[in-house]
Amino acid sequence: MRSMAAVPPDDASSGGTADLAQLVRRSSRGDEAAFGELYDATSARVHGLVLRVVRDPAQAEEVTQEAFLEAWRTSARFDPDRGSALAWLMTIAHRRGVDRVRSAESASRRDTTWHDRSQVVPHDETAEAATGALEARRVRAALQSLTDIQREAVELAYFGGYTHTEVAAMLDLPLGTAKTRIRDGLIRLRDTLGPSRKEVAP
Structure with missing residues (x-):
């Protein structure tokens, strides 16, 4: 190499x-x-x-x-x-x-x-750690519900720390398309993780 x-x-x-x-x-x-x-x-x-x-x-x-x-x-x-x-x-x-x-x-x-x-770990800290682990598992499971193109865009933006413009360049996409993939992925994550499924204004 x-x-x-x-x-x-x-x-x-x-x-x-x-x-x-x-x-x-x-x-x-x-x-x-x-x-x-x-x-x-x-x-x-x-x-x-x-x-x-x-x-x-x-x-x-x-x-x-x-x-x-x-x-x-x-x-x-x-x-x-x-x-x-x-x-x-x-x-x-x-x-x-x-x-x-x-x-x-x-x-x-x-x-x-x-x-x-x-x-010695106080009970409230134990509960907080358990809750955090549960949330992490829920997020990982929710990411699997996204399409491949949504997941790669969301992961770059929110786990890689890149801006929408940088994500667009990395994925060789128009900026508007990259924003749409990120937005759609986040909406799907919200619907999977959230307690309610409210409609989102375009």
Whole structure:
């Protein structure tokens, strides 16, 4: 895999969405040169997204490499009817970044388990923790109710911390389309999680 130091600042020279999709298709047939072109065209954006998620340069580079390795292994599964090649790559990278963060948090929790268990926890704090865990499970389940295109937009905006304009650029969409996907996804989340199902004004 190539070094991140050698990548160009963006994928402006790649030609466009159709060209990236073609590179993915060629990569799925074992074309290493095509995959190298795909990497050069998209690695800066992918690395930028991962860095925003993991917030550590060294880990971001590792996760970026892992994301591209996964993309190489799973390139045959890319379906252009479900989204652009860039969106597909960003989704893989975002998932890898979130997994790295969760793994680090899990390791940290294991390191402090003995200390936590030795403390006397008041009943109200226990109830609060249980409620928080329940809410987190409900949110994760609700996210699965979204369509793939809604979920990737919502995750980038609200878990990746990107603006609507940045999400539009990452998913290679018009700004209005990106806003619509985020809005529709949030409405569906609200309807799934909320106690009522009120109509939302357009």
